Amino acid sequence: MKEYKNIELKTNKIPLEGLGQWIITISGDDWAKILVRAENNLVANLQVPGFRKGKVPAHIAKKHIKDDEVLRNAGNSAIKIAYQYGLDQKDLDVKVTNKPGVEITDLSKSLCKLIFNFDLPLEVDLKAYTNFDIKKTEVEIEQAEIDQQVKLLKDRFAxxxxxxxxxxxxxxxxxxxxxxxxxxxxxxxxxxxxxxxxxxxxxxxxxxxxxxxxxxxxxxxxxxxxxxxxxxxxxxxxxxxxxxxxxxxxxxxxLTDNNEELVQDVNIPNVSTYQELVEYIREQLKEQKMRSVKDEFINNLFTEILKSANIIVPNSLIDKETDRLLNEFKMQLKQQNVTFEDYQKMTNLTEEEVRKEAQKDALWQLQTYILTEEIAKAENITATDGEIEDYINQISMQFNIPIEEIKKNMKDLNFIVSNIRRNKTLDWLWENNGSSTKTVEKKAAATAPKSKTTADEVKPKVSKAKAAPAKSKKN
Structure with missing residues (x-):
């Protein structure tokens, strides 16, 4: 690369996007030479009626070649030259980790500016992750909530x-x-x-x-x-x-007035009396609320941990996770008979703006996944053989699939092991941070927020058809 004297290379890191950049500018005599070669290349391949290829006189050829064609041709040459220049440099803090994306951000007769985008390598520097004083919301179960669930079930099985x-x-x-x-x-x-x-x-x-x-x-x-x-x-x-x-x-x-008939209608395993149904509903409400409290707590905890931890996620991983989340979101819209284009009109968001929001979620999910894995390693949290067997048994019961068939169709146990390890790690974080959470049962008659958890577990005998004049789902 001794031939080139007017090439400037700067590096830039964008940790939140997992992105490393080479910002390369070619100017002066170096850029002038590239422009001349680009023009000569176009002249050599120019075909004009009455002249053989490459034999068109310069004053005629220039009339057929536009400036933007020369610039585009020179820009393509500059990509190869700039990339090789970067490869020849030593001790750059942004290394080549993958085939880069490249963008020409400035292209004129005076200079060419290019940006090469690379993945930053995965980097994890985990600091403190225990003894954070984060409040655990008190869980309250009101009698009115249980009554509401019973009412919903009676309505479903009317x-x-x-x-x-x-x-x-x-x-x-x-x-x-x-x-x-x-x-x-x-x-x-x-x-x-x-x-x-x-x-x-x-x-x-x-x-x-x-x-x-x-x-x-x-x-x-x-x-x-x-x-x-x-x-x-x-x-x-x-x-x-x-x-x-x-x-x-x-x-x-x-609506049935016979509570025992309701028990038969809902047909929940191991629930044979109305009192058992009430207890089942109470436990479901506890589980639902505790799950919500834990989710909120873990999110708050991860936010605090990430303030001191340093996690760099490669940009290509963020892009893949963003694509997955967007595809998942579009499928959800489709199930609601809403197209992605309709959603954009409803929210006045461009596709790029929607993608940026999805990218934030993707980065959060990847960072928290990596955090969980690192903490599991640090605390030697693993999945035991017994836990793996229990997990497979649960899948078997939930989907009514024979255990042997599940094992036969499962290429490896990595997915199950990862899920078990993650859940155990989240439980460990729950136990080693914040203060204890109480479950309080209230028998007040006050109206409680509606909950669909219990009622949604059973299927109604009659479904209600939805039609065009239905209310808008937009909030």
């Missing part, structure tokens, strides 16, 4: 019976067809047959259910509503719509 007489009232189940139009034109998703709706559940947009009250079986009616301004489908937001509705059937919901 019997639906045809209504023999009377008009549609609040609490009834309407079975109906509808066709929605805006300015006389039907719109996608605005039509359904045999839709089911509990009147008063507020599942549909404001005014829809109220206008159905009083309808008779077999009656048709036009319902006029306005979609909310924040509706998740942009072209419907704020629009006035008409729905031609035909009420086909009215059902009533019959």
């Amino acid at each position: 019997v639906y019976s045809p209504k023999e007489k009377g008009n549609l009232v609040t609490g009834d189940i309407a079975v109906f067809d509808f066709t929605g139009t805006i300015k006389g034109e039907e719109f996608p998703g605005g039509k359904a047959e045999d839709a089911q709706l509990e009147i008063g559940s507020n599942q549909f947009i404001a005014g829809f259910e109220e206008q159905m009250i009083g309808m008779k079986q077999g009656e048709s009616k036009v319902i006029k509503v306005t979609f909310p301004q924040e509706y998740h489908i942009e072209n419907l937001a704020g629009q006035e719509a008409e729905f031609a509705v035909t009420l086909k059937e009215i059902k009533i919901k019959l």
